[in-house]
Amino acid sequence: MTDRTLLLQTFDALLQPERFRDYGPNGLQVEGVATVRKIVSGVTASRALIEAAIAARADTIFVHHGLFWRGQDGRVTGWLKQRLALLLAHDINLFAYHLPLDAHPEWGNNAQLGLMLGLSAQSHFGEQNLGFLGGRVDEACFESAEALAQHLEFKVKRPVALVNVAKIAIKKIAWCSGGAQSYFEAAIAAGADAFITGEISEPQAHLARECGVAYLACGHHASERYGAPAVAAHVAAQLGLQHEFIDIDNPA
Structure with missing residues (x-):
């Protein structure tokens, strides 16, 4: 005690x-x-x-x-x-x-979500540097955004909303748990191939299609457990x- x-x-x-x-x-x-x-x-x-x-x-x-x-x-x-x-x-x-x-670099939501997904953060982005940016720990890439979405669904045990038109291999991944859809433009500017968060709003689908960056939403609660x-x-x-x-x- x-x-x-x-x-x-x-x-x-x-x-x-x-x-x-x-x-x-x-x-x-x-x-x-x-x-x-x-x-x-x-x-x-x-x-x-x-x-x-x-x-x-x-x-x-x-x-x-x-x-x-x-x-x-x-x-x-x-x-x-x-x-x-x-x-x-x-x-x-x-x-x-x-x-x-x-934000905590070891025990926080983003750090733990990245750990569960096998991702390693090399830098941060967005307001107050809450977003994480990196790639797979093994330095490999996902062959497609669909493969990343399947991996994400398996780990969080929830359906994932995916918006993707680029059809490219995914190496550089940005993520920010919860309702971080407003961080998507910062993730695009940081050079991400894909962005993972909890929620998606109407504007993000258009941005994903127009900018060629995959958007994956796996649930607010699901990403912050x-x-x-x-x-x-x-x-x-x-x-x-x-x-x-x-x-x-x-x-x-």
């Missing part, structure tokens, strides 16, 4: 939230019990995750998507009241890290805590 303040300091030292301009508060979002014994990690602080953490007898939850966002209605009603009521009634700490969790458990497991081992990852099913 450890002290909540030490746990916060450890997360902050690892993820360095002060480096980022983010869409909501990073760190401790809801204060619970002072002495921490077990962390449950997950992607989003949904009611289902909170209920699962309670059933798992956790006193702390660590997520990528917390409860509070810039521009959000500040009234504590409806779903927000229900989630907060559960956390407060069971004295559970909620830690949330958004962009810092995407890896950073939270990696960070939480690393910190739990460092501080002698229990850790359990609970993946709440989400088709997104």
Whole structure:
């Protein structure tokens, strides 16, 4: 077990939230019990995750998507009241890290997604350098964007939306987890043959066709299931805590 303040300091030292301009508060979002014994990690602080953490007898939850966002209605009603009521009634700490969790070079969403796909990052691109750019660890190339899409589908176990007209071998790959469709133009400018992210919006299909760069969308949740458990497991081992990852099913 450890002290909540030490746990916060450890997360902050690892993820360095002060480096980022983010869409909501990073760190401790809801204060619970002072002495921490077990962390449950997950992607989003949904009611289902909170209920699962309670059933798992956790006193702390660590997520990528917390409860509070810039521009959000500040009234504590409806779903927000229900989630907060559960956390407060069971004295559970909620830690949330958004962009810092995407960006961490070893334990973050992008690093872990790349590791799972067998990709190695050589550089970064896009706003706040959140995008990763590189290629296969074995320095080979995918014979086509379709082959890359099949590989991606196998790894994330989700259907992949592919837009591709170039029909070339894929060597230089850019990726950024979640809703990073706005990074596509930066990936094109960086010289990528293909771009992997979670979501696709209407403009990206046209850009892919006109610029000859393959676009692959594998799901927002599906692309961000890896950073939270990696960070939480690393910190739990460092501080002698229990850790359990609970993946709440989400088709997104």
